[in-house]
Amino acid sequence: MAKNVRKRVRDAAESWLGKEKVVGPLEVLVGMNLLVFSSYQAWLKGLLRDLEVQIQGGPKLHAQVIRHFLEWVQEKGLEPIDSPYIAASRSGSKKLQVFEAGDEELEKFYTTRFAAPGAKERVQKKLEKKPDLVVMVSASRKERECVHCKTLIYKGTLFLMEDHGLVCLECADMDHLVFLPSGDAALTRRSRKYSALSAVVVEFSRSRGRHERQGILVTESALHQAEEECVKDADIRAELRERRRERVVKEDEVFARDMANALSVWYPNCPADEIESIAYHTTVRGSGRVGRSSSAKELERDALRLAVIAHIRHQHTNYDHLLMSGISREEARRRVREKVDKILLGWEAEE
Secondary structure, eight states: OHHHHHHHHHHHHHHHHHHHSEEOHHHHHHHTTSSOHHHHHHHHTTOSSOSTTTOOSOHHHHHHHHHHHHHHHHHHTOEEEOOOOEEEETTEEEEOOSSSSOOHHHHHHHTOEEEOTTOHHHHHHHHTSOOOOEEEEOOOSSOEEOTTTOOEEOTTOEEEEETTEEEETTTTTOTTOEEEETTOHHHHHHHHHHOSSOEEEEEEETTTTEEEEEEEEEOHHHHHHHHHHHHHTHHHHHHHHHHHHHHHHHHHHHHHHHHHHHHHHHOTTSOHHHHHHHHHHHTOTTSOOGGGSHHHHTTOHHHHHHHHHHHHHHHHSSHHHHHHTTOOHHHHHHHHHHHHHHHHHHHSOOO
């Protein structure tokens, strides 16, 4: 059990550090599924007062997680960054609190993050970037009240979530702002640039279990100025997008070809058409598959092995059928593991 916790801690820490270049105890808890990612994100936006009831596991497990995490930090030679988690509020930035009691020593530990040697200054600058003010779309069928004016907040109404409760836009002095839906990156970027006051609008999706961005609030004059600029250079931006698309297609083609070559060396007995299928399927941009990971981009053997295993699982076993029949992912993988290992062994090059 202890070895399993140690591995889970290290895997979670390695993964988060690889993606974000910085990691702390909270991110490890997210990676271990002891803290739901959507709750963590909501807290970062200032939509939750603290995370105490969100963090799973008892004191004994937490003590093990902390010990293994600090051992890993020391082994890696990571540098601590004393930069508190902050969220935006009407009065400026506010320091986020992890636990309800607000114990100073405990808070300091859980909010200290660690960066790779040499990356501390760059990471700290990123962490200190001013956060967005967040406005929510009410998704509740139940009517609620503004804590100041007692105006009813119906489903679909915009409001701010503050420590003492819900605040309508009028009481927040933001009712003069106009809503710009997501979809046009240039218009959004320029509108925020010219708006003295702006906010990101999010709505909670019950089906996905997370807050999703819907657009932004900006001043009307800023939106008009941004629209005028976008009209003037629309042709130039369209040309740049086309050039970027062509460049990306070429880069992805080279990447897939290089991966196919590497797979051919390590799995010489795998049919050529399957090598090509694995390479092109796993490198689809934006897919989130293992082929788009940093280790796969470096053509590391362990990462590409995972791509081959996934291909075998889906194409040469009844794994998909098992999932569709209601069997859990873990159990389905256990049932097909023997066949996957046999095919993998047959494809691999002899050492």
